[in-house]
Amino acid sequence: MNTSERLGYGKEEKLLIVNADDLGLAKAANDGVFDLLEEGAVSSATIMMNCPWSAEAAERIASMPDVDIGVHWTLTSEWPHYRWGPLVRNRASATLTGKDGWFPQTPEETERRADPEEVRGELIAQTEAALAAGIALTHADNHMGSLYGIVSGKDLLHVAYDVCAKYGLPFRLPRKLIPVGGRQIPPEVQERAKRRAREAEDRGIVLPDYITGPEYRLLPGESYDDVKAEGIGLLRALLPGVTEWISHPARVTDELRSFHLHPEKRGMEIRFWRDPDVQSVLREEQIRMIGWKELKQLQDSLRI
Template identity: 50%
Template sequence: MSTARSLGYSDQDRLVILNADDFGLCHSANETIMKLLEDGAVSSATIMLPCGWAREAALWSARHPELDIGVHWTMTSEWDAYKWGPVCRTASTDSLVTDEGYFPKDAKSFERQADPAQVKAELIAQVEMSLKLGMKPTHADNHMGSLYGLATGRDFLTPVFEVCAAYGLPFRLPRHLLTETGQLAPPELASIAKQRAEEAESYGVVVLDYLLGLPFAVQPEETYESYRDQFIYMLINLKPGVSEIVLHPMEPSNELDAFHTQSVKRGWELQLLHDPLVLQTIEEQKLIRIGWRELQQLQLAL
């Protein structure tokens, strides 16, 4: 059964979650995402607890428990000028870090070196940090996909499901895998996705029907207009079920430019959320906006 059906919707209803990733990354990111959440321009957000401005984001989230804000499990640290590492202080984290003590720069390095027991301890530590700061997280997802095994085939989903079950958190995992063009993935890959979704459900963890996003970096010859057209095409072609669209909206700033190489694209994603053509498409397509709280309530009721 699809997640949409489990929520009580029909087989034809198209539900969409617009999630702002990277809350807590920096102060300017926080300012942008706070306003988007307050205005209802995004459905939800997830906090990078290891980052320098996570405390500001988490304390603000604690003051706004009505908003859907979760944990953006972070195991990589991709920028050269700005680094972060584990928050776990009760167990060894030596397999999770570089010689400098930071998380590795890319998912492939993390997948090759990380010990599953240490991964699980860090997952718990990040959730516990959110709770100690007063948050009531509604869901969990994963920065840069480092837990999915996409780079080497070595994933950490079993400890993810164990922690999600323990804390009542639905998780960003699609039941049906899509290609970059939005089509269903080849049968072999689709079968793996289905198996992992079934494993999540065996733990009582609620997952998505579909997961979508556009390229993180500016592509050759890409303009805001062409990017918006891609986004609108994605909205028009959403399949029945619960789809999450991953966004990283931020107002470009000197702070962001000091470390981030894609601040222009982050500004485009912010612009999308206020673009009249995008808003018109959501209305014309009769897309149903929901948040992660509905999925969490379903999980807690199971």
């Protein structure tokens, strides 16, 4: 049974959650994400409670009580001149930071150094910070995939599952991996992913069936038409079930350009979801947009 059936939809229905990552990252990210949320062009967003603009994002969320907002668990800080670190600031976060006090720039370093119990404390702190800001969380996901063991195979998903179970949050992990952009998935990675998905569901954590989305970087020579063509191809390739599309929209401003290596790509993601041709494809393919709240309600029902 796929997740769409568990939600009460038909087995062959194509359900799409479009999540805007990185709320709170910067003013440009907040404005871009809220533009699309207010227009109904995306389904949900996730907030980085460690970042400077999270307080402004939380204030704006308060004026949109029906919006689906999750916590974007953050253990990395990728930009050389725009950094952030843990909310837990004591010896209980020693393995989460470098000598400069900031999170590492790559998931690989997090995988290599992070103590699972320190990760647990930080994920709880970020979740509690969101709740204290008045955000009714609908789900959780992870910045840069630092919990998934993508680089080294050493994942921290058991910690994520503990925190998801504690707070009743569905989680960004596909029940089935599908190749995107012609990339092949090694058999051992497929098997590990299936095992981790089963472990989550055994804990009562609800997952989407699939995850998709464009490359977050602007490739050399890539134009909006290229991005649009890739995105439409991904939409037409959606399989029956619940798919989460990972998006990174932001307004392209001087602020964003001051630290981001690929600011134009974030602007293209706003343009994509506003594009009439994209909306036409959603209708043609009979793709129904839903939010994470439906998965949260399902998970809550499993706890009764």
